[in-house]
Amino acid sequence: MINLLKNHRSVRRYAAREIEKPLLNELLEAATRASTTGNMQLYSIVVTTDSEVKKQLAPCHFNQPSITQAPAVLTFCADFNRFEKWCELRQAVPAYNNFQSFFAAAIDALLAAQNFCIAAESKGLGICYFGTTTYLTQQIIDVLHLPKKVVPITTVTVGYPEGETPRADRLPLAAIIHENTYTDYSEKDINRLYAEKEALPENLRFVAENNKETLAQVFTDIRYNKENNERFSEMFLNAIKGQGF
Amino acid sequence: MINLLKNHRSVRRYAAREIEKPLLNELLEAATRASTTGNMQLYSIVVTTDSEVKKQLAPCHFNQPSITQAPAVLTFCADFNRFEKWCELRQAVPAYNNFQSFFAAAIDALLAAQNFCIAAESKGLGICYFGTTTYLTQQIIDVLHLPKKVVPITTVTVGYPEGETPRADRLPLAAIIHENTYTDYSEKDINRLYAEKEALPENLRFVAENNKETLAQVFTDIRYNKENNERFSEMFLNAIKGQGF
Structure with missing residues (x-):
């Protein structure tokens, strides 16, 4: 199940x-x-x-x-x-x-x-x-x-x-879960939590195909602008x- | 499942x-x-x-x-x-x-x-x-x-x-589903689709306890007013x- x-x-x-x-x-x-x-x-x-x-x-x-x-x-x-x-x-x-x-x-x-x-x-x-x-x-x-x-x-x-x-990627659980109350993300947290996603071949290809510098720019400039x-x-x-x- | x-x-x-x-x-x-x-x-x-x-x-x-x-x-x-x-x-x-x-x-x-x-x-x-x-x-x-x-x-x-x-009651499937496009409900439809719900002993009790005439009034006057x-x-x-x- x-x-x-x-x-x-x-x-x-x-x-x-x-x-x-x-x-x-x-x-x-x-x-x-x-x-x-x-x-x-x-x-x-x-x-x-x-x-x-x-x-x-x-x-x-x-x-x-x-x-x-x-x-x-x-x-x-x-x-x-x-x-x-x-x-x-x-x-x-x-x-x-x-x-x-x-x-x-x-x-x-x-x-x-x-x-x-x-x-x-x-x-x-x-x-x-x-x-x-x-x-x-x-x-x-x-x-x-x-x-x-x-x-x-x-x-x-x-x-x-x-x-x-293929199954889509997901952020590690630690990116989504907060214990008891919300703990805001530091720069170091963001870098760590998004590292695997950003390194995936399909995401690197996605950035290149869209002529962008970062994966985030594909979202802000194209997909959800x-x-x-x-x-x-x-x-x-x-x-x-x-x-x- | x-x-x-x-x-x-x-x-x-x-x-x-x-x-x-x-x-x-x-x-x-x-x-x-x-x-x-x-x-x-x-x-x-x-x-x-x-x-x-x-x-x-x-x-x-x-x-x-x-x-x-x-x-x-x-x-x-x-x-x-x-x-x-x-x-x-x-x-x-x-x-x-x-x-x-x-x-x-x-x-x-x-x-x-x-x-x-x-x-x-x-x-x-x-x-x-x-x-x-x-x-x-x-x-x-x-x-x-x-x-x-x-x-x-x-x-x-x-x-x-x-x-x-206990498991809560639900309207019959026909109340929720529309084939291809939406078909609006006639008075007869509403009476038929809500009949079973209105006749349930727990719902009749609910109306009586709240001193109302109908189950709908419990919602409009009390629960979601x-x-x-x-x-x-x-x-x-x-x-x-x-x-x-």
Whole structure:
């Protein structure tokens, strides 16, 4: 079980094989058993298998090919729509048009997503998360016809893996864990904790291919740069507000 | 494996037994294998076992007794501090003082948290999430000495369970899943999907104990009411901004 978690890799190439419906339902059942705020289950999962809808989703994720290639694309959404409809039909007055409620629903969606992914991997399937869900959020809302109080939080592609995928590197545990309270990092700590990552051949190649001096510059100048961070912040906040939070 | 996920329950009473250090490290290793935005690992885990620090954390979670009773309290934090320090030492100019970056880091923290919880349950431990982490956030920041660019997102208590805990109810799968695109709920749908939940003896008792007419009213009037939602929204947003996002 712990070995399964440790063997996770992001699978971006899938065999041309559908996921059997009873299996998919079993994975979704496992997803709904994740912890949820006050047992309100403030999320929905949109399971897209139709190739026409997948084609419409692709540009929302910058046309990454696995969106159309994967047999199923799951969009995990923060959802207060269902809960509010229930309240209104039960003489209860909901007040969930605020950030705290949005965030609680986002937590619910993410814990369910991770349960789904682990269940899928335990059955030999491969998964990949798409952080792009919080970039072109409004486009996803439009394609999936999400009503007010529903915001997409993350997207997962799932299917039988094609070929082998290497496991990504991770920082040593000491980089992530703090005992009792937070101990801030000295320059020496940072050098030690990032040394192995920076020395990996694939990361050295990555720096060279991008014509940068350091691996960190690939992140700040290209992959997660100021302009995009600011533009996508504004777009995501607008989408959250536009959906009624 | 899927049975393990399906058997999850929130454990709030713990035996007086420490978690062995090698076991705890193994669970934390499994946590760090969760998917992470661009492999940046934008989170930290503060593992609090010291009873003095647990005592200080308790009021941050409204003195729920399991905070001091659990052998370990884990605070999962969105963390851009470590990454920015690395950038600055590598001639890279970070621009992560925005909402998009905060949210990416929060996603990372939550996926790691859920991996930790599943790993813990697979070893016979019990866990419970504390949504209160996004309420008195500033107090947690102070107790754990979190520097700028670090925001607590969720808290998990973990330990060997004491006694039995019943499994919580869940809505039927049809309430959560949408095929291809979102299908909004009719009044009939809501009545059908919530019928089983509303008829459960523990939920009927819950309504009676709270002197309410419907289960929904227990949520809107008491557990997650307008005043708290709005107050905690403002406090959480202030804490996020105060930490430099």
